[in-house]
Amino acid sequence: MTIPFPAAQTGFWAATGMIAAVVLCSTAGEVLTAAAMKSVGDLDEIRARSGLKGAIRAVLTCPLFFAGVSFLALAFFSLLFALNHLNLSLVAPASASLTLVTNAIAGKIFLKENVDRRRWTAAVLVCIGVYLLAH
């Protein structure tokens, strides 16, 4: 497989590992944040009941939210590290599109979401679309 410069110097498995780190951290962050927001409840209702301060307090007092944000921060720094070794034209489309698929899998396993045929089709179509658009 040909990898564009400077990834050619990095090696295939190292490049795969870097992209996998971005994808896994990002997926963990998204899933934890989604779980946090589900445990908090509908923010529109909370805001109507206790105002904007109440909604912000509800989010900031949820430990899962901070776990999610920590993983999202880790994903950001993994992305910066990957960009230091690999080309943007490889890292951005690969991580963005793969994250959609891993999120669909993680959503089904960990959040018990009903990922039916319609959502799988949407995830795959958007995944290929994002790759083509960003490549």
Add this chain to the structure above:
Amino acid sequence: MILLLVAVCAPLGDSCLSRGMTRLPVISLAHPATLIAAVFTPFVALGIVLLIGFFASYLTALSWADLTYVLPATAFGNVIVALLAHFWLHEPISLERWAGIVLITLGVGFVAQGPSLTERPAAQAPALAEATEAAVEIKQEQAL
């Protein structure tokens, strides 16, 4: 509306940050104060406001919709950026990118037609209990 805000705010915020940072002279790590000063330049400040708006809308969307619904639906932001770049900035769009735009639009169309939230047994239970109570009340009224 919230999903549209998520889709629009993220790419616009990134674009504002990019435009703001590229207009500034090269920032060295030896002078970190210049990085803080950059936050107060108009485009970077606007970018930060838009990204805060994105995160707030994203969290709101996740509070009432599934992650597997929100992520594909908000990917439409990529299409908005590509179309803005083409019609506003007159950037050329290759055949591959047009194919990407069509696929994302199709994907968003697919997911948007379905339900936004997975029905949970816990959510069904109170409704079932209410229905049972209502049925009991009707029977009691009929008995009286």
